[in-house]
Every structure is written in C-alpha cells, then in structure tokens.
Amino acid sequence: MIVTIGNTKGGVGKTTLAVNLAIARALSGRDVWLIDGDRQGTAQMAISIRADAGHLPGIACATYPDGPTLRSQVQQQSAKFDDIIIDAGGRDSTALRAALVLSDVLLVPFQPRSYDVWALNDIAGLVDEARSVRDGLRAVAILICADPGEGSTDNTEAAAAVADIPQFEYLPVPIRRRKAFANAAGQGLSVLEIKPGDKKASDELKALISALF
Numbered sequence: 055m056i057v058t059i060g061n062t063k064g065g066v067g068k069t070t071l072a073v074n075l076a077i078a079r080a081l082s083g084r085d086v087w088l089i090d091g092d093r094q095g096t097a098q099m100a101i102s103i104r105a106d107a108g109h110l111p112g113i114a115c116a117t118y119p120d121g122p123t124l125r126s127q128v129q130q131q132s133a134k135f136d137d138i139i140i141d142a143g144g145r146d147s148t149a150l151r152a153a154l155v156l157s158d159v160l161l162v163p164f165q166p167r168s169y170d171v172w173a174l175n176d177i178a179g180l181v182d183e184a185r186s187v188r189d190g191l192r193a194v195a196i197l198i199c200a201d202p203g204e205g206s207t208d209n210t211e212a213a214a215a216v217a218d219i220p221q222f223e224y225l226p227v228p229i230r231r232r233k234a235f236a237n238a239a240g241q242g243l244s245v246l247e248i249k250p251g252d253k254k255a256s257d258e259l260k261a262l263i264s265a266l267f
C-alpha cells in the first residue's frame with residue numbers, strides 16, 4: 055500500500071509520523087520503502103541515524119523532493135515493496151502533487167489549532183485535483199499533538215471540523231502530544247522501540263496502523 059503523509063503546513067508532525075509508520079510496518083515483517091519528499095531531508099536524516107546506530111530492521115529510504123523524479127522512481131520500484139510511506143514535505147510542492155496521484159491513502163495529520171484546520175481546506179483542493187485524474191484516493195485526517203489530558207474536547211472539535219470538509223474522512227485515532235514521539239524520532243527509532251517504553255504512545259501508533267492498513 056502506498057501512503058502519503060502530507061500537509062501543506064509545516065511543523066505538524068508529518069515526518070515524525072512517517073518515520074514511526076515505516077518502522078512499525080517493518081517491525082511487523084513488511085518490506086517498507088520510506089520516501090522523503092521534503093528537501094529538508096528530515097526523514098532521511100532520522101533513518102541515517104538509525105542505520106549508523108545499527109538498529110534493525112534497517113529501513114530503505116530515498117529522498118525525492120522533485121515531483122517527476124518521485125513519480126518515475128515509485129512507478130519503477132513499487133512492485134518490490136509491500137508498503138511505501140511518502141513524507142511529502144511542507145509546502146504545496148510538486149512532490150506532494152506527484153505523491154497524491156500514486157497513493158492509495160493520503161494521511162493528513164493536523165493539530166487542534168485553527169491554522170491547521172484552515173490548512174485542511176487547502177489540501178482538500180489538492181485532493182480534488184488528484185481525484186480528477188485517478189479514482190480511489192482515500193483521504194483521511196487524524197489529530198496529532200492532541201492534548202494528552204483526559205476529558206479534552208480536542209477530539210470532538212476536530213471531528214466536527216473535518217466533517218465540514220467532504221474530501222476527508224476523520225479517523226478517531228489521535229496521536230497525542232508525548233515526549234516519546236519526539237525523542238524516538240530523533241534517535242531514528244519508533245515509539246515501539248525506545249527504552250524505557252511509553253505504552254500510551256505505542257498503543258496510539260498501533261491503533262492508527264490498524265485503522266489505516
């Protein structure tokens with residue numbers, strides 16, 4: 055399955071999610087290819103740190119910030135992988151547009167803040183464009199960096215905001231604001247691997263994977 059993690063807004067947690075999803079799928083025995091579509095190369099950097107530290111499984115990772123290159127490479131190589139996870143950068147880039155035409159699922163993480171909700175409308179236009187050239191792009195939005203406190207109204211408000219944007223389906227599997235996510239990604243690890251572990255973070259990642267794949 056080809057999954058693009060995309061949002062035209064930066065700093066929402068796309069790379070953190072992409073790295074965690076790629077590693078988690080590899081840990082369950084899938085052949086995974088992580089593509090860094092952002093010229094900042096943060097996902098590639100996390101995977102290099104992982105490789106240098108000798109953490110297994112290793113993750114195949116390539117950086118293609120240029121849309122036409124991303125498109126031709128994925129078309130040529132996709133049969134070799136079970137899952138391809140594309141981290142599609144922060145702007146309305148050619149890589150993001152190319153990725154949308156290739157993907158089965160677009161996963162849009164957004165934080166429970168107004169600017170993030172507005173950005174969803176922006177990406178909705180790109181989803182329309184991709185759907186005008188091919189059928190079957192599933193577009194899902196999930197909450198990221200949600201308030202870890204119980205009884206937070208983040209989830210209900212987020213679900214309501216997404217309900218106003220018909221291009222998206224809201225998946226009620228939020229990733230909350232937890233140090234484990236930031237710490238793990240910086241070491242090239244998923245939250246499933248860090249020591250000491252964070253069970254809540256691990257459970258959130260697992261719930262997202264069950265809902266997606």
Ligand SMILES: Nc1ncnc2c1ncn2[C@@H]1O[C@H](COP(=O)(O)OP(=O)(O)O)[C@@H](O)[C@H]1O
Binds near residue numbers: 064069096199230233
């Ligand atoms: N669930 C989370 N909890 C806490 N911090 C997070 C979480 N997800 C991302 N972050 C932090 O937020 C910042 C932006 O994340 P990043 O994945 O680089 O976003 P993007 O790729 O969208 O620019 C980073 O410092 C990252 O460690």
Ligand SMILES: [Mg+2]
Binds near residue numbers: 092143
């Ligand atoms: Mg990033």
